[in-house]
Amino acid sequence: MTYTFALVGNPNSGKTTMFNEITGAAQHVGNWPGVTVEKKEGKARKIxxxxxxxxxxxxxxxxxxxxxEIIARDYIxxxxxxxxxxxxxxxxxxxxxxxxxxxxxxxVPLVLVLNMIDVADARKDRIDINELEKYLGIPVIPASASKNSGVREVVEKALVVAETAKTGFVKKDHKVLDDIIEGYLDEVEKLISPIGNAKGWNSRWISLKLLEGDEKVKEKYHIPTNIIKDLKSFQEKLEKHYENDLETVFADSRYKYISRVIEKTVKKQLxxxxxxxxxxxxxxxxxxxxxxxxxxxIMYAIFQITFGAIGSFTIDWVDGFMSDAVAGTLLRWLEAGGVAEWLRALVIDGIVAGLGSMLVFVPQIMLLFFFLALLEDTGYMARAxxxxxxxxxxxxxxxxSFIPMLLGFGCGVPAVMASRTLESEKDRRLTIILTPFMSCGAKLPVYALFAAAFFSNNQGAIIFSIYVLGIVIAILSGILLKNxxxxxxxxxxxxxxxPYRIPTLKGLGIHMAERGMAFIKKAGTIIFAAAVMIWFLQSFDFSVQMVEDPADSILGAMGKAIAPIFAPLGFGDWKSAVALLTGLIAKEVVVATLGILYGLGEVGEEVTQLGVALQTAFTPLKAYAFMAFTVLYMPCIAAFGAIKREMNSWKWTFIAVGYQTGIAWIVAFLIYQIGRLFGLS
Amino acid sequence: MPLTMVPLGKEAIVNVCNAKEATKKFLETLGITPGASICVISEMGGNLIVNIKGARVAINRGVAQQLMVEAC
Structure with missing residues (x-):
């Protein structure tokens, strides 16, 4: 017999931790149909x-x-x-x-889980489980998901409840709301049940929602107008009796019941x-x-650790691994196997160069996700x-708006999605337009590359200044747009x-691994495909002849066509233009593209060879303008998709990306031109 | 009096909420209903953190001014 159990709870109730403990690694993350709210499914495999x-x-x-709320309710x-x-x-x-x-x-068949019971115990709150079960009429299981205690009991109890429900024996619920409301409820139910019984509705609940004034239920069940009329008169009487509006009356009535239950079952020391x-x-x-x-x-410390010494250390480590172990070994294999030269070029110059120049940043991005998870799990995010x-x-x-903005430093997609917690459409639109100015993790490789090549003495400060630039532009844009x-x-x-909590390493690990894996997956699919495509486009011309000089290739032609747009910004060469264009696939691809275009297939000591190659085409001023353009211009396709979904309007989607790209151009232009006025080149 | 007038750490009783409909509903869901006891834990630039039924809820200054309470 297959059963389906649904986990429902308040935000911050430890629901996700419980879900992780029950399902282990066996989970599937998707979206609810038609919306971008995350849907997680799993199997209670261990139990x-x-x-x-x-x-x-x-x-x-x-x-x-x-x-x-609508998703949860409709599902149930x-x-x-x-x-x-x-x-x-x-x-x-x-x-x-x-x-x-x-x-x-x-x-519905219900099991109540008193999660974080250890926290309540430590606070010396005494909760009488048996009494609580009696008052609520449902099974109550104390548990602590973060300590993995009581998890098995939860599933086992749910199985018992499921079996009982199957036999059709459901206890008649006792009343929760006060007598006067329950009286009216009986009246409404009398009106509804003739239709409800025929259609198999849950008449009591529908009556309750109608009386409470729930428009969604009224629409969904097509309640006939004569019933609505009677309903109206009941509602007016109720409001008159309590001298308050219906929602307040119902909320108050529920909380009064809870107070009575709590009084009898919970003794708080404090x-x-x-x-x-x-x-x-x-x-x-x-x-x-x-x-x-x-x-x-706190913000500064996070940036220092992620982008400072520890971050650089991880980059060097992966870099060494990629160029020595991976590329070196592959090259030996390919040579030993006598593979055709073009295929060798594809693997080493295209795939390894493309993926390698991007994968080196995985640990750093994971580190950033670790800190974001830490802020969230400790409870500081909400305080911020x-x-x-x-x-x-x-x-x-x-x-x-702060939470989407902070998430924006990780990845624009979840950041834009997080904007849905804002109730007002105007606030949401503004947040969505500004969030991509928070430099996402995928743009970091671009700065890291340029900072190392052109500002080797103060890389950290330069990268930090780019982040600050994004924030400052967001601030100015906010003021501009709101007016x-x-x-x-x-x-x-x-x-x-x-409440502040000490996060568990396991929770942080899961959080970080999820994001990190998503990034690596992207590298394995989108970026892999992009690397192959870019390699192809830069190796062949329009008549599919292999070219000697990439400038003669298809990509070269495309780059040359759009390069003049960037000339006033200081990087009017076709390679930069192509890199920015391919950056729309994913921002990491900017680095991958430069890696391929500067022909770094011949495995050297380090990927930072690319930096040396870039020094022939860029000056520090041009490099800085390029970085400024990168932080501000329109986000990648995935984020663009998220913006479209959340804006739910093509017009506003194009306003957003048009604004971002326009601002990027203006800022890079000002940096380059003012820099030149001061005698920089 | 509005909630903003309640001194830090003093308890008060919620009387009436004059905020917009949607805000009022959300406050009620969180337990801020007439008659509920509420206590200001922390204040920053007019924004408040309150204790309501043992939970901590942040409320900005504008809403706090619309939430009328009585001293108890």
Whole structure:
């Protein structure tokens, strides 16, 4: 018998950790149909072979106000998983139970998991599990996913619940809302159940949602107008009785029930009002004087470690490995095997040169992803959003824009996707336009290459200045755009701050490996294909004759056609033009392309040979203008796709990339021309 | 009085929320309903971190000014 269990819980409830513990490595990440919200699926392999686990998006309630909530609700209602496993943060039980009550209202087979029970225990909160089970009428399992305790019990209990549900024995739910609301609910149900019974609906739940004023449910089930009319009169009576609007009445009623349950089942040593150690940390971290310097120091430290000594060390290491071990060995094999010269050229000059010049940056990019995961898992990311809110408001953004922006330093695709947490369309558009100015990990190889070749004495400072340039342009653009095409008030900032946590190495490892693997996969597919294609285009002319000089090739012709555009920026040669063009496939390809075009197939000591070759074509000023153009111009195809999906408008997509490319040209132009005025070449 | 007037560390009772509909709904989901006890943990430039039902929620100055509370 195959079962499907769905994991549902608040953001920060440790749901993903639980999912990872249950499924191990056996998971599949995709998207929900039609939307870019991540869908994770896995099998409870270690515990029971044929149990499928679905990780639903983290949500606070089942009301249909955000895409995540609608996805989760539709999945539960329409796909009917055998059991819904509700992950609850035991140390934040009162708020977490709000979602639990809404799941109970749905009447689905439910298991409640009190996750992070160790945190609650350490705080000396006493939770009476048996009493909680009694009051809620559902099984409750204490667990700690991060310590891998209770995980097996969760799955085993869910199996029992699934078996029981199959026999058709479902306990009649006891009432949660107060008597007056439940009274009206009975009335609505009387109206709905004749239709509901015929169509196999969950009439009680639909009645509840209708009474609560849920428009989505009204549309979805095509409720007849005569029922709507009666419904309206019930709603008016309710609002009059409570002297408040319906949503408030329902939310209040649920929370009152929770308070009663908590009172009987949870004894808090500290009470709700005492300061936890996390609050004490917050007193410092969000202190009005210390917050900003602390924030800047943390950001600076991350950049120093990633791009400074440790980062460079990893580059040299991979570089040596690629050129000595990989390329050297391959070349010997190919020579020994008597392979045709053109094929040898393809493998060494095309593939190894292309992939090699990019793969050297994998450890550095992983390091950056490690720090982003660290910021997120410790809970500092949310504080940074809070700290930056006031400043970002001046740019027409909210604190919530900070997270997409910070992720932008890793990869533009998840960064643009993260912009969906912004409620207002205007804020979202502005965030999407500005996020690509945060230099992504894939652009790093370009700076690293040029900085090493032209600014060997202060590489770190030069690379840092490019990052700062991106940020400064984003700031100026924010001010410009909020006063022109994106006017209007910034949405309010309301955000839960998870308590500070000590992240587990395993969690960070999974996070980092996921991103790193995605990068390597991309290298293995897109960049591999691009390298082969670029090699082909630069080796042959339009009559498919192999050319001696790449300048005569197809690529040479293309480059020469667009090169004049870049001449006023200082890099009007065809090789640079081609590199920037192929950079649209993926930014790493800029380096790969230069590697191929400067013919570095002949394996040397280091890939930094490329830098030496570049010194013939660039000066430090030109190199800097080139880097400035690279950080600012339109992002790669993958990010372009993400922008299109999130903007949901071709017009705004082209406004975004057009603006970015235009600004890139202007900034590079100013750098080169002003530099020349000061006597640089 | 608005939540911004509550001194750090003092508890107050939520009375009425004058924020926009969507914001109000979200605040209610997080437990900021009339009658709930709320406490300001930290303040930075008018933005607040509050303790609501044991959870920590960040609220910007604009919303905090629209959230009316009573001292208790």
């Amino acid at each position: 029971k072979e044929d149990v499928k686990i679905i990780d639903l998006p983290g949500i606070y309630s089942l009301s249909p106000y955000s895409l995540e 209602v329409d796909e009917k998983p055998d059991v819904v496993i509700n992950i609850v943060d035991a140390s934040n039980i009162e708020r977490n139970l709000y979602l639990t009550l809404q799941l109970k209202e749905l009447g 009470g709700n009002s005492g300061l936890t150690w996390s609050d004490k940390v917050d007193r410092i971290v969000t202190n009005r004087i210390l917050a900003i310097p602390l924030f800047l120091s 959003a809070f700290i930056m809110d006031r400043f970002l408001r001046k740019l027409g953004l909210s604190g919530k 022109s095409i994106l006017k209007g008030e910034v949405a309010p900032f309301v955000m839960e701050l998870p």
